[in-house]
Amino acid sequence: MLVSKNPFTGVINAQFDDLADIEIQRRLEKAQMAFENWKNTDFEYRNNLLSKLSEKLIENKSSLANIITDEIGQPIKASLSEIEKCAKTALYYEGKIEDFLRPDSVKTESNESMVVYEPLGVILGIVPWNFPFWMAFRFIIPTISAGNVVVIKHASNVPISAIKIEELMLEAGFPEGVVQTLLIGSNKVEQVIKNQIIKAISFSGSAEAGSIVASAAAREIKKSVLELGGSDPFIVFPDANLDTCSASLVEGRMRNSGQACNSPKRVFVHKQIEKAFVQLVAEKLSNIKMGDPKDPNTEVGPIATEKGLEILERQVSESISMGAKLIVGGKRANLQGLFFEPTILTNVQPNMPVFDQEIFGPVIAITTFEDIEQLITLSNQSEYGLGASIWTKDIEVAKLLIPKIEAGNVFINQLVRSDPRLPYGGIKKSGYGRELGSYGIKEFTNVKTIVVNYSK
Known part of the structure; x- marks a missing residue:
């Protein structure tokens, strides 16, 4: 049973039975049939459909944003921005597909040598709940643009979002079977991976679940792309603009109530500015509005699930018991819904849950850190390697630090964000492979080498 439950009101929005095995097979066969036609469509046809998809997203922006907010409690203002980002991504790929997939000519001893990029077939996308439309569309758009078709296994707590995504694709004019939703629980994922129709898998979610999915894919010798968790370092040097930096930290960490893989989770502040910086962060945090996620002024909504809230409580309380100093927050908020107070912890050290685990x-x-070497050691003392954000006026120092930071993304004086124009992904237990940009569209292609010698 897939249950959509509002984390603010506690009301069940809807519930659905898992698809029966026979229906799963029917949808996979439908996807395969759709692929046989879709792979031969021209770039202009795909471009036009991406344009229509963008239009549909914007036309339905309000209703789609309300679905997100009802299912996961994300503040409505952020949900609207999420839909806008999906629309922008569709427009970004429109008109660029042919360039991205253009064959590469290579000079060799032969008359012709080239590399072409051909679609693989039916790709399974396993998508998390925390940005239910964005996380789906950033996989869907480049993957189908390359000529593949997709089936989506969305998180079990956002079935309404999952259904609406398939409906949107049809409303935009995409042929039936190019994008389908599989309403199934995690217990049926392995059988889908094993199905011969599935040619590759994209997974976004926790490192633990990603390991299970990647293992299942490997047993079938099928490619997988993993975008997993993060525990991103947010590094503040003494010369940083502390007012701007602290504001960005609060914005980034409170986004979606801190439920984002690329949120700045471990903050490293030079010891000489710690007191001033913590004071600025506390002041800005005190002005954050927490409450009804449908209120356009709300900045922090509820945690999406009771289980997630319980894990968060344990991580914070254990860290405090190990010596972390509580400045503000640290407990459930006295509000209707699954709220946790915006929290600041200082004196955070390795081996504490808030340092070692994804929060x-x-x-x-x-x-705090005192020198560059200590900073590098602390920043890399994590099993994750998704992103890092460095704040300093000395750009040369920041650039020298970039190759020493173990991460897939490094942003200087800016929060880490996914951008359709740039490849996005991590290393270590944050995953492998890349989404978005010209790199993402090629992830699920057969990179085929062609060599031609003219007959004599």
Whole structure:
């Protein structure tokens, strides 16, 4: 049973039975049939459909944003922005597909040598709940643009979003079977991966679940792309603009109530500015509005699930018991819904849960450093490697630090964000492969080498 439950009101929005095995097979066969036609469509046809998809997203922006907010409690203003980002991504790929997939000519001893990019077939996308439309569309758009078709296994707590995504694709004019939703629980994922129709798998979610999916894919010798968790370092040097930096930290960490993989989860502040910086962060945090996610002024909504809230409570309380200093927050908020107070912890050290584990909640964990070598050691002392954000006026120092930071993305004086124009992904237990940009569209293609010698 897939249940959509509003984390603010506690009301069940809807519930659905898992698809029966026979229906799963029917949808996979439908996808395969759709692929046989879709792979031969021309770039102009695909471009026109991407344009229509963007239009449909914007036309339905309000209703789609309300679905997100009802299912996961994301503040409505952020949900609207999420839909806008999906629309922008469709427009970004429109008109660029042919260039991105253009064959590469290579000079060799033969008359012709080239590399072409051909679609693989039916790709399974396993999508998380925390940005239910964006996380789906950033996989869907480049993957189908390359000529593949997709089936989506969305998170079990956002079935309404999952259904609406398929409906949107049909409304935009995409042929039936190019994008389909599989309403199934995690217990049926392996059988789908094993199905011969599935040619590759994209997974976004936790490292633990990603390992299970990647193992299942490997047993079938099928390619997988993993976008997993993160525990991104947010590095503040003494010369940084502390007012701007602290504002960005609060914005980034409170986004979606801290439930974002690329949120700045471990904050490293130079010891000489710690007191001033913590004070600025506390002041800005005190002005954050937490409450009804449908209120356009709300900045922090509820945690999406009771289980997530319980994990967050344990991580914070254990860290405090190990020596972390609580500045503000640290407990459930006295509000209707699954709220956790925006929290600041200082004196955070390795081996504490808020340092070692991914924290999905509005918690700012601050650690001090005294020199570059200590900073590098602390920043890389994580099993994750998704992104890093460096704040300093000395750009040369920041650039020298970039190759020493173990991460797939490094942003200087800016929060880490996914951008359709740039490849996005991580290393270590944050995953492998890349989404978005010209790199993402090629992830699920057969990179085929062609060599031609003219007959004599």
